[in-house]
Amino acid sequence: xxxxxxxxxxxxxxxxxxxxxxxxxxxxxxxxxxxxxxxxxxxxxxxxxxxxxxxxxxxxxxxxxxxxxxxxxxxxxxxxxxxxxxxxxxxxxxxxxxxxxxxxxxxx
Amino acid sequence: xxxxxxxxxxxxxxxxxxxxxxxxxxxxxxxxxxxxxxxxxxxxxxxxxxxxxxxxxxxxxxxxxxxxxxxxxxxxxxxxxxxxxxxxxxxxxxxxxxxxxxxxxxxxxxxxxxxxxxxxxxxxxxxxxxxxxxxxxxxxxxxxxxxxxxxxxxxxxxxxxxxxxxxxxxxxxxxxxxxxxxxxxxxxxxxxxxxxxxxxxxxxxxxxxxxxxxxxxxxxxxxxxxxx
Numbered sequence: 001x002x003x004x005x006x007x008x009x010x011x012x013x014x015x016x017x018x019x020x021x022x023x024x025x026x027x028x029x030x031x032x033x034x035x036x037x038x039x040x041x042x043x044x045x046x047x048x049x050x051x052x053x054x055x056x057x058x059x060x061x062x063x064x065x066x067x068x069x070x071x072x073x074x075x076x077x078x079x080x081x082x083x084x085x086x087x088x089x090x091x092x093x094x095x096x097x098x099x100x101x102x103x104x105x106x107x108x
Numbered sequence: 109x110x111x112x113x114x115x116x117x118x119x120x121x122x123x124x125x126x127x128x129x130x131x132x133x134x135x136x137x138x139x140x141x142x143x144x145x146x147x148x149x150x151x152x153x154x155x156x157x158x159x160x161x162x163x164x165x166x167x168x169x170x171x172x173x174x175x176x177x178x179x180x181x182x183x184x185x186x187x188x189x190x191x192x193x194x195x196x197x198x199x200x201x202x203x204x205x206x207x208x209x210x211x212x213x214x215x216x217x218x219x220x221x222x223x224x225x226x227x228x229x230x231x232x233x234x235x236x237x238x239x240x241x242x243x244x245x246x247x248x249x250x251x252x253x254x255x256x257x258x259x260x261x262x263x264x265x266x267x268x269x270x271x272x273x274x275x276x277x278x279x280x281x282x283x284x285x286x287x288x289x290x291x292x293x294x295x296x297x298x299x300x301x302x303x304x305x306x307x308x309x310x311x312x313x314x315x316x317x318x319x320x321x322x323x324x325x326x327x328x329x330x331x332x333x334x335x336x
Contacts, residue, residue, distance in 0.1 A: 071215075078208045082250060085202055 011053030018046030040080035155228040155304040168288035182321040209251030216244035227311035234314025242322035269317035
């Protein structure tokens with residue numbers, strides 16, 4: 001039981017570190033694509049680690065936390081995907097060193 | 109120079125402002141009105157969630173005004189968007205968004221309805237629940253290109269919700285001589301789903317109102333306004 005709780009606290013710490021790095025990335029990254037990467041990918045992992053850690057500390061909360069984690073797994077990548085496609089339609093946000101644009105070809 | 113001034117300001121905030129706020133100290137117990145809410149609220153209203161009891165019954169008139177403020181704000185946004193339209197969205201929704209649109213709105217609507225229906229039992233109620241329901245509407249709007257079917261019902265649902273909130277208030281005025289009196293319906297056993305007088309009904313009215321207003325704003329953003 002103590003082992004599980006300790007593991008849970010480690011997971012909480014990992015989740016907090018990932019969320020912190022993600023927030024830092026949104027502040028520091030140079031353009032919208034990099035910021036989106038920091039703001040969506042890292043938060044998915046960070047939130048799931050947080051949910052699992054809490055679930056290990058309080059096993060009776062685990063089912064609800066797993067549902068929340070499932071919801072994050074379903075929504076966070078989809079929202080970042082929709083964001084990225086929306087930004088792709090804005091010409092000013094196109095990177096200068098873009099070599100190849102498959103989405104552009106698929107749309108046209 | 110600017111760094112120095114900023115440094116001085118930060119120093120002021122950290123030391124002097126903190127010292128100034130310290131003299132206020134911890135609150136010495138509840139105020140007179142809060143004392144009454146905490147001591148008698150459970151008996152008078154029959155709601156486990158005292159926050160909802162205060163928001164919906166004790167300060168119910170304020171909430172009615174608050175809902176009108178929300179209505180004014182939503183109308184202003186929709187009016188602005190119909191005068192200055194944003195134009196149609198450029199990209200077609202991708203297959204990932206379309207699939208999510210088929211799967212997720214059901215669970216989101218269920219969760220929003222749960223929050224609204226349990227307003228007198230758990231934290232939540234009409235305002236957050238309505239926002240959750242509107243997020244399901246946002247998902248549907250993201251995934252569709254043509255006009256959505258529910259858009260024309262939003263104004264109707266919104267007016268009916270506001271009307272029924274006011275009517276619930278007048279019911280108390282006619283029956284017990286007090287606007288928004290909670291005891292016009294049976295109070296029931298506290299903690300059950302069907303209890304706490306008219307709080308669940310008012311929560312439902314607020315939820316429908318908030319959901320339809322926010323969805324109306326989203327429809328106006330997506331379709332360029334001019335629908336209301």
